[in-house]
Amino acid sequence: xxxxxxxxxxxxIRMIGTASVLLALLGGYAVIEAGPVLRRLRDSPAKxxxxxxxxxxxxxxxxxxxxxxxxGVYLLRLRRAGLxxxxxxxxxxxxxxxxxxxxxxxxxxxxxGRAHALTDSIAAASGIGSIGTxxxxxxxxxxxxxxxxxxxxxxxxxSAPQPSRTLPTTSVAV
Numbered sequence: 001x002x003x004x005x006x007x008x009x010x011x012x013i014r015m016i017g018t019a020s021v022l023l024a025l026l027g028g029y030a031v032i033e034a035g036p037v038l039r040r041l042r043d044s045p046a047k048x049x050x051x052x053x054x055x056x057x058x059x060x061x062x063x064x065x066x067x068x069x070x071x072g073v074y075l076l077r078l079r080r081a082g083l084x085x086x087x088x089x090x091x092x093x094x095x096x097x098x099x100x101x102x103x104x105x106x107x108x109x110x111x112x113g114r115a116h117a118l119t120d121s122i123a124a125a126s127g128i129g130s131i132g133t134x135x136x137x138x139x140x141x142x143x144x145x146x147x148x149x150x151x152x153x154x155x156x157x158x159s160a161p162q163p164s165r166t167l168p169t170t171s172v173a174v
Contacts, residue, residue: 018072051125060096104123
């Protein structure tokens with residue numbers, strides 16, 4: 001199942017590739033601009049792990065952005081690798097978004113009051129820790145891109161058969 005018009009399939013794939021690259025650049029800029037916040041974050045007795053939580057969130061965010069950008073470049077070239085990379089990147093982004101929402105209640109449930117300092121630190125860092133993927137999550141881009149990209153998968157270029165790689169034979173006169 002998918003869209004039947006190959007011209008539109010290619011246009012949809014290229015639009016998703018363009019949007020992926022632009023959103024990744026926007027997110028990368030946001031992460032870089034939020035970087036100086038790390039210097040202002042102060043560990044306190046109530047939130048002793050806020051810097052570590054921010055660094056983990058920012059690194060995961062950057063990994064997601066790089067994956068989406070690379071997938072977008074391959075989509076612009078109409079390569080099947082772009083479909084695979086984008087599917088993986090968007091799935092990781094959605095899983096990370098869900099994990100961010102479920103992490104604090106899960107930690108609280110498992111460790112109870114003993115995890116108060118850890119959960120407060122994660123909560124304090126979560127406002128700026130995932131700032132790079134926030135525009136994508138707020139617009140629902142990962143879900144929409146996955147749906148339309150997989151419906152338009154017929155627009156990818158077919159792999160051309162590779163020429164045989166036989167070595168030329170030479171005859172030597174003795």
